[in-house]
Amino acid sequence: MKAAAEHLTPVTLELGGKNPCIVDQSANLKVAGKRIAWGKYTNAGQTCLAPDYVLCQKSIKDELVEHIKAAVKQFYGEDPKESKDFGRIINSRHFDRIEALLKGRDNLTLGGETDKDDLYIAPTIITDVELKDAIMDEENEIFGPILPIVVVDDLDKAIEFINKREKPLALYAFTSDSAAKEKITTRTSSGGLSFNDVMVHFAVLTLPFG
Numbered sequence: 001m002k003a004a005a006e007h008l009t010p011v012t013l014e015l016g017g018k019n020p021c022i023v024d025q026s027a028n029l030k031v032a033g034k035r036i037a038w039g040k041y042t043n044a045g046q047t048c049l050a051p052d053y054v055l056c057q058k059s060i061k062d063e064l065v066e067h068i069k070a071a072v073k074q075f076y077g078e079d080p081k082e083s084k085d086f087g088r089i090i091n092s093r094h095f096d097r098i099e100a101l102l103k104g105r106d107n108l109t110l111g112g113e114t115d116k117d118d119l120y121i122a123p124t125i126i127t128d129v130e131l132k133d134a135i136m137d138e139e140n141e142i143f144g145p146i147l148p149i150v151v152v153d154d155l156d157k158a159i160e161f162i163n164k165r166e167k168p169l170a171l172y173a174f175t176s177d178s179a180a181k182e183k184i185t186t187r188t189s190s191g192g193l194s195f196n197d198v199m200v201h202f203a204v205l206t207l208p209f210g
Contacts, residue, residue, distance in 0.1 A: 033067025
Protein backbone atom coordinates (compact mmCIF):
# COMPACT_ATOMS: atom_id res chain seq x y z
CA MET A 1 0.00 0.00 0.00
CA LYS A 2 2.87 2.37 0.76
CA ALA A 3 4.45 1.79 -2.65
CA ALA A 4 1.10 2.29 -4.35
CA ALA A 5 0.37 5.48 -2.40
CA GLU A 6 3.56 7.11 -3.64
CA HIS A 7 2.25 6.90 -7.19
CA LEU A 8 -1.50 7.21 -6.50
CA THR A 9 -1.92 3.67 -7.81
CA PRO A 10 -5.34 2.09 -7.15
CA VAL A 11 -5.26 -0.83 -4.70
CA THR A 12 -7.80 -3.54 -3.95
CA LEU A 13 -7.72 -5.10 -0.48
CA GLU A 14 -9.18 -8.57 -0.68
CA LEU A 15 -10.38 -10.79 2.15
CA GLY A 16 -9.09 -14.35 2.28
CA GLY A 17 -10.87 -17.31 3.79
CA LYS A 18 -12.83 -20.08 2.13
CA ASN A 19 -16.03 -19.09 0.31
CA PRO A 20 -18.99 -20.99 1.84
CA CYS A 21 -22.10 -21.92 -0.09
CA ILE A 22 -25.24 -22.63 1.94
CA VAL A 23 -28.09 -24.55 0.34
CA ASP A 24 -31.27 -24.91 2.37
CA GLN A 25 -34.37 -27.04 1.98
CA SER A 26 -36.37 -24.26 0.31
CA ALA A 27 -33.89 -23.82 -2.55
CA ASN A 28 -34.47 -24.79 -6.16
CA LEU A 29 -31.92 -27.60 -6.13
CA LYS A 30 -31.65 -27.92 -9.91
CA VAL A 31 -30.79 -24.25 -10.26
CA ALA A 32 -28.46 -24.42 -7.26
CA GLY A 33 -26.64 -27.46 -8.63
CA LYS A 34 -26.10 -25.87 -12.03
CA ARG A 35 -24.87 -22.57 -10.68
CA ILE A 36 -22.62 -24.12 -8.07
CA ALA A 37 -21.07 -26.36 -10.74
CA TRP A 38 -20.48 -23.38 -13.00
CA GLY A 39 -18.90 -21.32 -10.23
CA LYS A 40 -16.79 -24.14 -8.81
CA TYR A 41 -15.36 -25.62 -11.99
CA THR A 42 -14.81 -22.48 -14.08
CA ASN A 43 -11.06 -22.28 -14.75
CA ALA A 44 -10.76 -25.64 -12.94
CA GLY A 45 -11.70 -23.96 -9.67
CA GLN A 46 -8.83 -21.48 -9.81
CA THR A 47 -10.75 -18.29 -9.12
CA CYS A 48 -10.79 -16.37 -5.85
CA LEU A 49 -14.60 -16.19 -5.87
CA ALA A 50 -15.29 -19.87 -6.49
CA PRO A 51 -17.49 -21.63 -3.91
CA ASP A 52 -15.05 -23.52 -1.72
CA TYR A 53 -17.50 -25.88 -0.02
CA VAL A 54 -21.23 -26.51 0.34
CA LEU A 55 -23.18 -26.62 3.61
CA CYS A 56 -26.55 -28.38 3.41
CA GLN A 57 -28.88 -30.61 5.37
CA LYS A 58 -28.84 -34.37 4.94
CA SER A 59 -32.37 -34.44 3.54
CA ILE A 60 -31.34 -32.59 0.36
CA LYS A 61 -27.70 -33.68 -0.01
CA ASP A 62 -28.18 -36.56 -2.44
CA GLU A 63 -30.51 -34.66 -4.74
CA LEU A 64 -28.24 -31.62 -4.77
CA VAL A 65 -25.22 -33.76 -5.61
CA GLU A 66 -27.08 -35.37 -8.50
CA HIS A 67 -27.93 -31.94 -9.91
CA ILE A 68 -24.29 -30.83 -9.65
CA LYS A 69 -23.18 -34.00 -11.42
CA ALA A 70 -25.76 -33.46 -14.17
CA ALA A 71 -24.53 -29.91 -14.67
CA VAL A 72 -20.90 -31.06 -14.95
CA LYS A 73 -21.96 -33.52 -17.65
CA GLN A 74 -23.90 -30.80 -19.44
CA PHE A 75 -20.97 -28.36 -19.32
CA TYR A 76 -18.07 -30.72 -20.01
CA GLY A 77 -19.52 -33.91 -21.49
CA GLU A 78 -18.96 -37.51 -20.46
CA ASP A 79 -15.20 -37.00 -20.14
CA PRO A 80 -14.21 -33.51 -18.95
CA LYS A 81 -10.59 -34.25 -19.83
CA GLU A 82 -11.57 -34.18 -23.49
CA SER A 83 -13.59 -30.98 -23.17
CA LYS A 84 -12.16 -27.81 -24.67
CA ASP A 85 -14.03 -25.91 -21.96
CA PHE A 86 -12.41 -27.50 -18.90
CA GLY A 87 -9.14 -25.98 -17.75
CA ARG A 88 -5.89 -27.29 -16.32
CA ILE A 89 -4.04 -26.57 -13.10
CA ILE A 90 -1.64 -23.65 -13.45
CA ASN A 91 1.57 -25.56 -12.59
CA SER A 92 2.93 -28.78 -11.10
CA ARG A 93 3.37 -27.33 -7.62
CA HIS A 94 -0.31 -26.50 -7.34
CA PHE A 95 -1.22 -29.79 -8.99
CA ASP A 96 0.63 -31.68 -6.24
CA ARG A 97 -1.04 -29.57 -3.55
CA ILE A 98 -4.54 -30.18 -4.88
CA GLU A 99 -3.97 -33.86 -5.64
CA ALA A 100 -2.79 -34.39 -2.05
CA LEU A 101 -6.27 -33.37 -0.86
CA LEU A 102 -7.65 -36.46 -2.63
CA LYS A 103 -5.26 -39.02 -1.20
CA GLY A 104 -6.82 -41.90 0.72
CA ARG A 105 -10.41 -40.78 0.24
CA ASP A 106 -13.23 -43.27 -0.33
CA ASN A 107 -16.05 -40.72 -0.40
CA LEU A 108 -15.59 -39.36 -3.91
CA THR A 109 -19.01 -39.06 -5.54
CA LEU A 110 -17.68 -37.58 -8.75
CA GLY A 111 -14.29 -37.38 -10.40
CA GLY A 112 -11.04 -37.91 -8.55
CA GLU A 113 -9.05 -38.69 -11.72
CA THR A 114 -5.72 -36.93 -12.14
CA ASP A 115 -2.99 -36.73 -14.79
CA LYS A 116 0.12 -34.83 -13.80
CA ASP A 117 1.59 -34.81 -17.31
CA ASP A 118 -1.50 -32.92 -18.45
CA LEU A 119 -1.96 -31.00 -15.16
CA TYR A 120 -5.50 -32.36 -15.20
CA ILE A 121 -7.66 -32.87 -12.14
CA ALA A 122 -11.23 -33.90 -12.88
CA PRO A 123 -14.25 -32.03 -11.53
CA THR A 124 -14.60 -33.73 -8.17
CA ILE A 125 -17.23 -33.92 -5.43
CA ILE A 126 -16.40 -35.21 -1.96
CA THR A 127 -19.45 -36.06 0.14
CA ASP A 128 -19.92 -36.59 3.87
CA VAL A 129 -17.03 -34.32 4.68
CA GLU A 130 -16.76 -33.56 8.39
CA LEU A 131 -16.19 -30.03 9.64
CA LYS A 132 -12.89 -31.13 11.20
CA ASP A 133 -11.61 -32.66 7.95
CA ALA A 134 -8.22 -31.32 6.81
CA ILE A 135 -9.77 -30.09 3.55
CA MET A 136 -11.92 -27.76 5.64
CA ASP A 137 -8.94 -26.15 7.36
CA GLU A 138 -9.45 -22.41 6.96
CA GLU A 139 -5.84 -21.94 5.83
CA ASN A 140 -6.29 -24.58 3.14
CA GLU A 141 -8.12 -22.75 0.36
CA ILE A 142 -8.74 -25.44 -2.24
CA PHE A 143 -8.34 -23.25 -5.34
CA GLY A 144 -9.00 -26.23 -7.56
CA PRO A 145 -11.84 -28.40 -8.93
CA ILE A 146 -12.70 -30.20 -5.67
CA LEU A 147 -16.05 -29.53 -4.00
CA PRO A 148 -16.61 -30.80 -0.44
CA ILE A 149 -20.24 -31.31 0.62
CA VAL A 150 -20.69 -30.82 4.37
CA VAL A 151 -23.89 -31.88 6.12
CA VAL A 152 -25.13 -29.61 8.91
CA ASP A 153 -28.18 -29.90 11.13
CA ASP A 154 -29.73 -26.58 10.17
CA LEU A 155 -29.08 -23.01 9.05
CA ASP A 156 -28.02 -21.93 12.53
CA LYS A 157 -25.27 -24.56 12.56
CA ALA A 158 -24.11 -23.44 9.12
CA ILE A 159 -23.90 -19.83 10.26
CA GLU A 160 -22.14 -20.84 13.46
CA PHE A 161 -19.48 -22.71 11.50
CA ILE A 162 -18.93 -19.82 9.08
CA ASN A 163 -18.64 -17.28 11.88
CA LYS A 164 -15.94 -19.29 13.66
CA ARG A 165 -13.63 -18.79 10.70
CA GLU A 166 -11.98 -15.91 8.87
CA LYS A 167 -14.39 -13.65 7.02
CA PRO A 168 -14.70 -15.02 3.48
CA LEU A 169 -14.24 -12.99 0.33
CA ALA A 170 -17.67 -14.23 -0.77
CA LEU A 171 -20.60 -16.03 0.81
CA TYR A 172 -23.30 -17.70 -1.26
CA ALA A 173 -26.70 -18.96 -0.18
CA PHE A 174 -29.41 -20.72 -2.14
CA THR A 175 -32.80 -20.28 -0.48
CA SER A 176 -36.29 -19.03 -1.25
CA ASP A 177 -37.02 -18.37 2.43
CA SER A 178 -37.11 -14.64 3.25
CA ALA A 179 -36.46 -15.29 6.93
CA ALA A 180 -33.38 -17.36 6.05
CA LYS A 181 -32.07 -14.57 3.82
CA GLU A 182 -32.52 -12.05 6.63
CA LYS A 183 -30.77 -14.33 9.12
CA ILE A 184 -27.79 -14.88 6.82
CA THR A 185 -27.56 -11.18 5.99
CA THR A 186 -27.64 -9.98 9.60
CA ARG A 187 -25.61 -12.73 11.25
CA THR A 188 -22.68 -13.14 8.85
CA SER A 189 -19.99 -10.87 7.45
CA SER A 190 -18.16 -11.31 4.14
CA GLY A 191 -16.65 -9.40 1.25
CA GLY A 192 -19.78 -10.05 -0.78
CA LEU A 193 -23.04 -11.90 -0.24
CA SER A 194 -25.09 -13.36 -3.09
CA PHE A 195 -28.38 -15.21 -2.94
CA ASN A 196 -29.26 -17.93 -5.45
CA ASP A 197 -26.18 -17.36 -7.58
CA VAL A 198 -22.38 -17.39 -7.37
CA MET A 199 -19.64 -15.01 -8.51
CA VAL A 200 -21.90 -12.73 -10.58
CA HIS A 201 -21.80 -9.90 -8.02
CA PHE A 202 -18.23 -9.28 -9.18
CA ALA A 203 -19.59 -8.21 -12.58
CA VAL A 204 -21.61 -5.35 -11.09
CA LEU A 205 -19.14 -2.49 -11.36
CA THR A 206 -21.05 -0.25 -8.95
CA LEU A 207 -20.70 -2.74 -6.10
CA PRO A 208 -17.64 -2.75 -3.83
CA PHE A 209 -15.29 -5.73 -4.02
CA GLY A 210 -12.84 -7.19 -1.58
